[in-house]
Amino acid sequence: xxxxxxxxxxxxTQMGQEVILxxxxxxxHLYFYWYRQILGQKVEFLVSFYNNEISEKSEIFDDxxxxxxxxxSNFTLKIRSTKLEDSAMYFCASSAQGIHQETQYFGPGxxxxxx
Amino acid sequence: xQQVKQSPQSLIVQKGGIPIINCxxxxxxxxxxxxxxxxxxxxxxxxxxxxxxxxxxxxGRFTISFNKSAKQFSLHIMxxxxxxxxxxxxxxxxxxxxxxxxxxKLIIKP
Numbered sequence: 001x002x003x004x005x006x007x008x009x010x011x012x013t014q015m016g017q018e019v020i021l022x023x024x025x026x027x028x029h030l031y032f033y034w035y036r037q038i039l040g041q042k043v044e045f046l047v048s049f050y051n052n053e054i055s056e057k058s059e060i061f062d063d064x065x066x067x068x069x070x071x072x073s074n075f076t077l078k079i080r081s082t083k084l085e086d087s088a089m090y091f092c093a094s095s096a097q098g099i100h101q102e103t104q105y106f107g108p109g110x111x112x113x114x115x
Numbered sequence: 116x117q118q119v120k121q122s123p124q125s126l127i128v129q130k131g132g133i134p135i136i137n138c139x140x141x142x143x144x145x146x147x148x149x150x151x152x153x154x155x156x157x158x159x160x161x162x163x164x165x166x167x168x169x170x171x172x173x174x175g176r177f178t179i180s181f182n183k184s185a186k187q188f189s190l191h192i193m194x195x196x197x198x199x200x201x202x203x204x205x206x207x208x209x210x211x212x213x214x215x216x217x218x219x220k221l222i223i224k225p
Contacts, residue, residue, distance in 0.1 A: 106158035
């Protein structure tokens with residue numbers, strides 16, 4: 001069964017450093033998403049991406065964040081200058097279509113710890 | 116108005132019992148309501164989803180009940196098993212993003 005993969009599984013970084021979280025969505029999917037989950041809290045939407053453009057983003061997704069599809073398979077989330085409060089589990093998801101009734105498939109997540 | 120409120124925060128049920136998890140929403144533009152199951156260290160996985168044109172949907176042991184007028188929906192797990200122990204999230208969507216409930220940690224005791 002096809003699945004979304006994410007690397008690394010864990011990332012520890014110093015405050016102020018840049019991090020890049022990587023995702024490989026399911027191959028025939030066209031819509032990609034990033035969510036985050038701070039420990040013990042709810043999952044929060046960050047951004048959705050289609051056709052090399054951001055289609056929707058939340059208030060959390062400020063200028064510190066950027067997304068990119070650098071090639072035909074990878075989808076990345078960059079945090080330019082990490083803050084302590086960026087420590088969270090980051091989930092990538094993909095769907096075949098972007099209509100809201102379409103199932104989003106989630107990767108296993110990257111646990112980011114900012115020290 | 117974008118919130119989805121989920122309760123209870125945690126739930127312990129004996130094997131074979133029927134845990135019920137409730138969610139309420141405010142935004143009437145929401146028209147897709149999935150439930151996700153998450154095991155420790157894993158990403159959320161879609162369990163079952165419903166649209167507001169039906170009042171109930173059943174898939175295996177999992178049932179969603181939907182009350183459009185009350186803006187509430189709930190998940191019932193029939194004949195619960197220890198393997199169902201996980202965190203369950205309700206969510207709602209009216210566009211690309213999913214708005215998530217806070218999650219319910221469910222423990223099924225053998």
